[in-house]
Amino acid sequence: MSVMNAREYGAASELDPASLIWEDERHYRVHTRAYTDQAVFDAEMERIFARVWVFVGHDSEIPNPGDYKTAYIGTQPVIVTRADDGAVHVLVNRCVHRGAVIAREARGTVRDFTCPYHGWVFALDGKLLAVSERNDSGGYAPDFDVPEGLHRVPRVDSYRGLIFACLDPDAVDLDTYLGRAKKTIDRKFGRSPVGRIAVRGKPFVMRYQGNWKFQVENIVDAYHFLHTHKGFVALQAKYGETTGDYGAHKGGSAKAMRQVRFKGSSWALRHGHAQLENSGTANPDELLSGPHREYYEALRDIHGPDEFPFVVGRMSGTIFPNLGLIHQQIRTWRPIAPDVTEVTIYLYDLVDAPKEFNDGWMRSQERFYGPAGHGMADDVDIFARNQQGLAGSAVEWLLLERGLQTDEKLANGDTKGLPASEAPQRALWQAWKQLMAQR
Known part of the structure; x- marks a missing residue:
């Protein structure tokens, strides 16, 4: 494949985004400059953030x-x-x-x-x-x-209380833009008996030394958890829910956690959105006989027996370019520079859910994502390591080929992958390439 030399990239108006993505039947790779170049960053602000919801x-x-x-x-x-x-x-x-x-x-x-x-x-x-x-x-x-x-x-x-804005008066309507990504929102907010959430307290705000797209990729990356969060996995295996898990990270040993996490499907959606979809992390019979039996029975009656496992199961997703939904939180990120990103995490309550249920989930969020938590510290360290590694020029390409041969492309343009496929990451780059090609 003929690729432009890295030193030849100039101003945003001269960028050829197609040259930054290597895509064929066997390959899906992204050039280092897509994460590090100031001209690329400037073009993203003009061609992506100024044109989409x-x-x-x-x-x-x-x-x-x-x-x-x-x-x-x-x-x-x-x-x-x-x-x-x-x-x-x-x-x-x-x-x-x-x-x-x-x-x-x-x-x-x-x-x-x-x-x-x-x-x-x-x-x-x-x-x-x-x-x-x-x-x-x-x-x-x-x-x-x-x-x-x-x-x-x-x-x-x-959409369901989430407010979106678009600087482009000619952009597609929001409903069309969201597409199947509405399922993530519906199922997350559908855990409320009345289908509504309320943002709780002040958000947790932090910055990391890395590109904004690392966060987009990571929140729907089932592949990294057992490696990046190895210390947390050991803690979970030893102490289980006594540390305040509240069902967020099911499984005792690393082997058990892998079995739970590598179930379900991954999705690459049109317009750059992505999903991890898994009904297998929640045992409906166990929930229906547990301490919040009446609450779960109400959800089963609202959503029906087929949809109920997905509503109470594991699902995370991204709405391109700046929104993530995972566990009982809204996460958003803003690009500041090619190597600086700010992340804001909002915890929310499920309206009319039991108070102890909402409180338990908040404790779980604090344990993993809060200032003294395990997960966010692990992730931002990896993002900084990524950016540090990309500072060198000896290796040009990053590989996003996991699941490439097993992904199922649907007629409507969405792609369904195996649970740990990198299809969700490729969704980002497909939309990125299309938008960045516009002048």
Whole structure:
């Protein structure tokens, strides 16, 4: 295969993304530069994050008029706000006067937004309400061309409380964009008897020294767990649920955990989404006779006997480019630089589920993902190791070929793979290649 020399990559406008992916019947490989090059990163912000639906929040974070939260669409800061009429708006977090960020707090409640630099005032929907000292000495001319207000992101929509925004007014509708990935959301939120979740408390925010796509790949990577998290696996084998597992990581020995984890299917979905789907990690009969019997019986009645095992089983997924759903958490990530990424983890309660059930899952999340937990520390160390390894130029390609010969491509464009296939990782790169080819 003819491949452009790594030194020949130039500005984002000159990139040939096809040359960064080596794909044929026997190979699926990604060039090092796709993770390390500044021009690639700049093109991703223009061709991916500025053109697709990006997760910006959950409606339980802004339940009332005047509530807002800050978020990012790629490197673009935005404000997600609920106006007086209850409508949700996503506003570019930048004053139209001199460019200052309007809101810095993660969440808050206001009557309006006032720029701290010169005091311009904006409504909850972004409309400009007042220009301070407009007619005072040195003020604006009578025919001053007054801006309408903060720039509104043109497309805002939601699915089951998850709020998405899109900078491209011509993008496909959100329902089409999500496709089969809605199953991940439906099953996760379907654990609530009323089908709703509520974000719980403040999120856990951390940064790692690595590319944003490492996190996308990892959250749906069934292959790494027993190796990357070897210390946790030993802890689980020794202490089991007495450490607060609450069913998140089933299995005693490493062998038993492997048997549990290597069940089910992996999915590479259109638009870059991915899923790990496994009904075998939960024993329905055991759950229906356990301490939360009535709760599980209600779920079985709601979803039916065929769907019930999937709802209570193991399922994780990604919504490309910046959202992950795993266990009882929402995880989102924002790219800062080719080698710097920020990850935010939101724990949530299942509305109308037993309190001790929600509390137990929170303890499990803290044990594995929290600041003193095992899992996140393992993962970010691997991401940093990856980035460190890619700093060299002696080896050009990364291999994503696991399961390539056994994946089943469906007529609708989705691909179903074996449980530890790298089909979910290839989903990311298929969408990446298509979007990056657009000018």
